[in-house]
Each structure stands twice: as structure tokens, then as C-alpha cells.
Amino acid sequence: MSPQAQPGTRKPLINSxxxxxxxxxxxxxVIRHGNPVILDCDFTLDDNEQDLVVKWFFNKALVYQWIPSTKKRPQGLGILKDxxxxxxxxxxxxxxxxxxxxxxKAGPDLSGEYTCSVSTLQSEDIETKSMLVLGSFSFTTSKLWKQNTALQFIKYLFANQPDTLRIYKRPFSHPLFSILDTFVSL
Known part of the structure; x- marks a missing residue:
């Protein structure tokens, strides 16, 4: 089953x-290049659920699968194999x-959307979040201002990546707490 949730959102349960x-x-x-990282998908399961399968997707491609009933080790696939x-x-x-x-060891090639899918024969839940893996930061800067009735905040990260300089813009809006992630390559 492939993920359909948008970053930071969840797909409704099949059986709510x-x-x-x-x-x-x-x-x-955001994490630094070369560091280890743990992505955790904490879930609960009713006692009557059968045939549990835990899958992780990276940019909609399957990269991890674990089926507890098989008593086998989880599988790393695709970009996360080995x-x-x-x-x-x-x-x-x-x-x-x-x-x-x-x-x-995280590298810039692991920047993207990570989706956890937990499913059984009876139900399924899916959630997606984004992760950005950066090399060294040249510098950061922030801007704060009032627009209409909301307080606006933007943080810029200037990152040195191999052969490119990227500016990552993170605007936040309060009281809605909406987060828009964009980046521009120079």
C-alpha cells in the first residue's frame, strides 16, 4: 500500500x-549530515488486530518493512538498504x-518525506513528516513582524552543501501555527 498523506499530516484510518x-x-x-538519527512511529494496536505490518516510505518509495508474525528481521530497502x-x-x-x-549516518540524499504506515487486516493508519539533512550552516537569520492579526516569523538557514548553496526558508504563522516549508537553490 502506498502512502497518500501530505507532510506533517495523517491519512484517516480505514477503521476509525x-x-x-x-x-x-x-x-x-533538520539534522546535520553524518549524524545518526532515529525516526520513531509510536502506535497502539487493539487486541483483535491480525497480521500487523509496519512500513516506512521515503518520498513514497518503500524503504523498510517489518512483519512481526514472520519472526524475521525487518528489511531495509531502496535508499536505506545497508x-x-x-x-x-x-x-x-x-x-x-x-x-x-x-x-x-544521515546524508543530504536522505532529505525528504518520511511516511510510516501501520496496517493490519482490519485497519490502517499513515502519517508523514519531512526531514532535512544539512551539511554545515554558514549562518542563520530570523525576521519577525506583524501582519493583519497574526505574528509572522521566518527563519533562514544558509547551508553549504556540496556544489551548491541553498537557502531554506521556514515561515511560521501564529495563531494558526501553519508551517510552510520551501527552499530555493542559488
Missing amino acids: AGGVKINRLEVPE RLNLEYAASVDANSIHRALHIL
Whole structure:
């Protein structure tokens, strides 16, 4: 099943009266190149759920799959093949021990949308968040102003990436707390 949720959003449950539910998707917004990172998909599961499958997608491509009932190790696939600690335990619960991705060394090629899909025969929940992997920061700057009835805040990150300089613009609007992520390559 492929993910359909937008970054930072969740797709409605197939069965919203219980079933499987993602409680919290932890994906850092920005991390430094070369560092390890853990992306965690904390979920709850009703006792009557059968055939649990945990999948992670990177930019809509399947990169991780774990099927607890097979008693096999999780699989790292695609861009994350050989870049994960597949022994990482996010929990002691047998149904959620391998729910998280432990990326050993993040690179700029891992910047993008990460989607966690937790499904059973009875229900499914999906959530997506974005992560940006940056090299060294040249500098950051911020701007704060009032527009209409909202307080506006923008943070610019000037990042040195190999062969390019990118400016990452992060505007925030209050009280709506809407976040728009854009970046411009120079």
C-alpha cells in the first residue's frame, strides 16, 4: 500500500473505531549530515488486530518493512538498504519492537518525506513528516513582524552543501501555527 498523506499530516484510518492508531511520529525537521538519527512511529494496536505490518516510505518509495508474525528481521530497502541498524529496539513490546528507523549516518540524499504506515487486516493508519539533512550552516537569520492579526516569523538557514548553496526558508504563522516549508537553490 502506498502512502497518500501530505507532510506533517495523517491519512484517516480505514477503521476509525479502534484498530491500529499512530500516536506519535517522531521525525526531526533538520539534522546535520553524518549524524545518526532515529525516526520513531509510536502506535497502539487493539487486541483483535491480525497480521500487523509496519512500513516506512521515503518520498513514497518503500524503504523498510517489518512483519512481526514472520519472526524475521525487518528489511531495509531502496535508499536505506545497508544504512539502517536493523537490530534497533524502540520498545520491549513484541508488536512494536522494530517500529522505528535507526539511520546510522544521515546524508543530504536522505532529505525528504518520511511516511510510516501501520496496517493490519482490519485497519490502517499513515502519517508523514519531512526531514532535512544539512551539511554545515554558514549562518542563520530570523525576521519577525506583524501582519493583519497574526505574528509572522521566518527563519533562514544558509547551508553549504556540496556544489551548491541553498537557502531554506521556514515561515511560521501564529495563531494558526501553519508551517510552510520551501527552499530555493542559488
